Amino acid sequence: MKITIVTVGKIKEKYLTAGIQEYLKRLTPHCRLDIVELNEERMPDNPSPAEKAQAISREGERIQKSIRPGTHLIVLDVAGQMLSSEQLAAKFDTLALAGQSDLTFVIGGAFGLSPDVLAAAKERLSFSRMTFTHQMIRLLLVEQIYRAFKISRGEPYHW
Template sequence: MKITIVCAGKIKEKYLTAGIAEFMKRLKPFAQVEIREIHEEKMPDNPSAAEKEQVLIKEGEKLLKLVPEGSYLFVLDVFGKEKSSEELASSIDKLGLSGRSNITFLIGGAFGLSPAVRKAADELLSFSRMTFTHQMVRLLLVEQIYRAFKINRGEKYHW
């Protein structure tokens, strides 16, 4: 299985990069996982609604260009469906069993997602109704993908 994580912005915090690197290493026996990043668009100070919309549109276009063709697209969105770890594991397993060997998870930037990105999604997924930084979500995502593979293999999970 090939999993692509498409996201806005680079992560500078060492505690996050260390955690992400650890889970990327743990995922190697289960799947080929690749992270593709875009540079976040600059938002002006005190932006108008139109300026915010333009930034989201530009970021959205760049993000969608990084989604592999034919990939099942999960877009992480506060308005998405919340799933338990077991439900996410089941979704990944069912996609694999149905022949969908390419899965993409897309994480927007600090200002959210454009309507075009939401529309492109096969599924909108939310980790919580709470707000997290998009950098933190990347760590949570790789951990949950790893957990999903452990669940699907019936293996114990220890962190």
């Protein structure tokens, strides 16, 4: 399985980078996972609604250019569907059985995702109704991808 995470913004915290790298290493026998980091739009300290919309639009254009044709696109969206780890594992299994082995997850910027990116998504996934930093959600996502593979294989999972 090939999994890509397209994300707006860079990881700034060393502890998050270390955690992400650990899960990427653990995922090596299970899948090929690539992370595509896109630049955030520069914004004033207190942006207007129009400036936010413009930033979302420009980030959305860059996100769409990073998405491969034919990939199963899943966007992370606070208003999306919440799944258990077991349900995510079952979703991976179902997609694989249907011949869909190319998945792309998208994590938007600070102000969210453009309507065009949301419309292109096959699914919207929410980790919680709570708000997390986009940097932190990347760590949570790679951990859940790893956990899904372990669940699918019936292997124990311990950190």
